[in-house]
Amino acid sequence: MGRRSDGGPASGIGLSDWWAGSSDSTNPPPPVRSNGAPTRSSSTPRCVVAPSNRGADTSSRSSSTAPVRSPPMAKAPILTPRAEDFPRWYQDVLNKAQLAESGPVRGTMVIRPYAYAIWERMVEEVDRRIKAAGAENAYFPLFIPQSYLTREAEHVEGFSPELAVVTVAGGKELDEPVVVRPTSETVIGEYMAKWIQSYRDLPLLLNQWANVVRWELRPRTFLRTTEFLWQEGHCAHATEADGHAYAARILHDVYRDFMVEVLGIPVLIGVKPPEERFAGATNTMACEAMMGDGKALQMGTSHELGQNFATAFDITYQDESGEQQLCWTTSWGVSTRMMGGLIMAHGDDRGLRVPPRLAALQVVVLVVKDDDGTVTEAARRLHDELAGAGVRARIDDRVGTPFGRRATDWELKGVPLRIEVGPRDLADGMVTLVRRDSAEKSVVGLDEVVGTVPALLEVIQSALHDEALALRESRTVECATVEEAAAAATEGFARVPWAMLDPAALERLGRDALTVRCVQTPDGGLPERLDDADNVAVVARAY
RNA sequence: CGGGACGUGGCGCAGCCUGGCAGCGCACCUGCUUUGGGAGCAGGGGGUCGCGAGUUCAAAUCUCGCCGUCCCGACCA
Structure with missing residues (x-):
């Protein structure tokens, strides 16, 4: 939660060869809007929200034999090469892998199904760890009375420039403007105060999954959007030491563990200097990762709020000796920004690379071609077998679409492992496994696939992590x-x-x-x- | 808020200077041939040229105004 806190036929042509050659033409950038985002002219707004204030290798069946050559007329790269223009590459990945696009209102984004499925996997994994750390999920309102925000001086000061404020609703000017939550310390504080009576009620460990709005001047899809999805934990503790310990525990056991083990992204943990602290916090701790271009991305934050919010919202408890005491509160969050981190930490010149433990889709079984239905049938059996073994797999039997197109598309989307099932392989009782991380191919017996894949996915998982770590270290x-x-x-x-x-x-x-x-x-x-x-x-x- | 650009089928663009049938690539649809790395050929659908006024026989094109978007800076992380 920190404010602002919050990736042919010519059989020997390797993809890298394609790029090596020429081509000036980089793919057009994606700025999305064109004409007319419809301007709503309806006259009576029921609700007005205004920003306050400021407004292949591959190919080759065996790479060893791949002739190294760069075709004179190489095809244009699918994506702008990362080394050429990293931000553009990032945009290209978002578009070509159909991850997200921008919404009609500046700074908003539409998360497309493939990316949303990945986000849902993040939610599953993070949520499980949050629960293991003892917090319970709840839900608090999107709208917060403006007066709540103003109760904690630093908090308002920090957030007021980015607030969206509703001044008109139901056709009338509101007596008290309502802000769209930029974070929920204030509302939740109000209710914590009601719910906490004695030391027996502590610690109170709450979490909510929600959307929040912070009016951004320079939005970037996933990394900094006006509206984003996240998880915000809000806790009240009896002592400063308890609060500190819990905030640190979340950082270690939930965030770092998830990022390293599931996202495969090595992260640094540390304390933020005062200028980078969350507005209203006494201490902000964070996970920082290095992206493919060497820049840092804050992937998650955990804050000690001292007694600032407890004072502002009168969050008190009666201790063992009968005295009234102020609570010590904490808050912590990770957001859809992690999607951006995923793309930028693991993506390569062919697109996204999703680590297997995270992937909503781990394996795609690709029917190369099929004349009589037997190949598809074999692929189906293989798919079912994999699914039965707990592998998240799907089949791609769109044989009407050229093989190369489909292979490229799945690479763009970063599916960790592709299993190619074609008549040639099948005649030998074999299939071809292609790793997305390294583009390595291996030929495996049909009956060995299920025994091989889970372990191979783990190999891919750690290879991605190790590659990211090696980059950071270098x-x-x-x-x-x-x-x-x-x-x-x-x-x-x-x-x-x-x-x-x-x-x-x-x-x-x-x-x-x-x-x-x-x-x-x-x-x-x-x-x-x-x-x-x-x-x-x-x-x-x-x- | 300051500076600079740009608004033309879903996406990317040309056309504008010098007014005269709205075009190209990709995508999409149909058919045939293809399919082990981004398919080919043929046919086809889709656009009030950001909005509004003005000049003109005639405006995507010229003039004025407005709106929107992007980039740089500022601000913010």
């Missing part, structure tokens, strides 16, 4: 001076002594759009105090 530099850090952070992460970063140093870094992403202990742990002498700051460019 682009992380230990620095002893601010100038060194400024140079290193342009390409990746610079680790510098936190004690060295006085205001002048931060100012210097800021000139190159570099910020402190988090502060860690020397071995990468969560520091107990921000100002411990040997703390290390991770400096980078950030999304």
